[in-house]
Amino acid sequence: MINTTGKDITSLSASVKLKDDNGVVVDSESISVQEWLKDEATQFEFMTDKQFTTSEIRVTYVDFK
Secondary structure (H helix, E strand, C coil), rough: CCCCCCCCCEEEEEEEEECCCCCCEEEEEEEEEEEEECCEECCCCCCCCCCCCEEECCCCCCCEC
């Protein structure tokens, strides 16, 4: 993902809903990043043993510099 906010981010947390082919949530995970500079790309990783086809990310906390 790329920080397209136009601002440096001190801290960001988000929840990720993992959904199957029918749109049913099969798992939820949390992701976070610290010191994410504007226009910088970062890769978020998480682990699950569930099968999913799509994901939905919702920011739960963000602190801009």
